[in-house]
Amino acid sequence: MCGIAGKIYFGEGKVNLQELGPMSSKIAHRGPDDEGFYVSKDKRVGLVNRRLAIIDLSAKGHQPMRRGSLVITFNGEIYNFKELRESLEKDGNHFTSGTDTEVILTLYQKWGPKCLKFLRGMFALAIYDERQNTVFIARDRLGKKPLKYFFKNGVFIFASELKAILTQKEVSVTPDWVSISNFLTYGYVAAPETGFEEIHKLEPAHFLLIDLKKGKIRKERYWFLDYSEKLSLSEEEWVEKILDEVGQATRLRMIADVPLGAFLSGGVDSSLVVATMAGLSSKPVKTFTIGFKEEAWSEAKHAQRIAKLYRADHTTLIAEPSNVEILSELAYQYEEPFADASSVVTYMVSKLARKHVTVILNGDGGDENFAGYDRFFRVKRDASFESFLPILRTFGIPIAALLKKERIRKFLQKSKLPFSHRYVTYNSYFLNEDKEALFTPKLNNLALGTNSYKV
Structure with a gap:
């Protein structure tokens, strides 16, 4: 993951590095490989990027990245960027890096906000157009990548995390009790709220277009789930189609210039992902599991069975009662009210995996797509x-x-x-x-x- 942030003045204020620096520091954990800043000539727009290099590890991937009059700060991964790049090159475009970031900029040059319809991936991004004096901010279809913002008295501030926004003098911390009431029902705070007044999440599949000339902000939803087209397939045809889609999705997510692995519980979803990765990889897949001493609650033996079946390079960490001590750290990292107890072991297995790999695949979303709950x-x-x-x-x-x-x-x-x-x-x-x-x-x-x- 990477971290992005920015500050925009509609009125008389001017952005400076003294303001942007603390925002960058608060999200440094998101991007330990590189740090970058951009301030517009009129000092009304400032952008921040903390980079975790996944594709093209060279300095050519530095952000914020410029192409013509466009400057971008981007967090995420565009899985179909190679196909998009090939298409753009046929149109006469030339590239100086091997990154998906440059592909997004080139698409935006051609299509503007409509470029989003071409992107297959997870992303949160901001693009400043120096010529048009506009800032385009967008979030992926399902909201995998976070983007939060504050707007008051002519100052717009955005970031991957609340803690970066809270470094700014214009922002005060006031609980949003309506959101907290809803949290007690659902266990999380739904977009566009965050649990704090005047700070919002950009909803999944939405973009903001900030026009500094006109002093206006437009929010628009660019994608909707469509259930109108139905498929009538036999069981064998469904099996073939699902395996084909999973295979394609897994292959695209394995495109990386850094080590990758998978979380493995031994359940259907994560096991399918590991099996698919094993079939696509020439090396043993690195897999990671959290287990418990109490066998009734532990999935470790199921994960071990799958790891052995697919000859994975498997690592298990046993959780201890003392691990609840990380709750204060979890509260700091999650930032918003959040009540999923599995976050403790997720945090633990993530720290374990980071010692070995940079990118992780998992089986999240399977129960939602196949009605498993x-x-x-x-x-x-x-x-x-x-x-x-x-x-x-x-x-x-x-x-x-x-x-x-x-x-x-x-x-x-x-x-x-x-x-x-x-x-x-x-x-x-x-x-x-x-x-x-x-x-x-x-x-x-x-x-x-x-x-x-x-x-």
């Missing part, structure tokens, strides 16, 4: 029972209460909720009624009596 089965169940629920509730609730079948009674009670609200209760920490009992009147007032089911 229990809540998806509950939704399917509810849809099947939907037409019968009014009758079931009439007789079922009193009978379940009489027979002390609490689980059945709760299911029938929840069925009174709208379908979308019911789904929230299957994937939440505190329900609305829980928070009503938990909150003091003052806190409830600060949270504006938020209905988290309607976020």
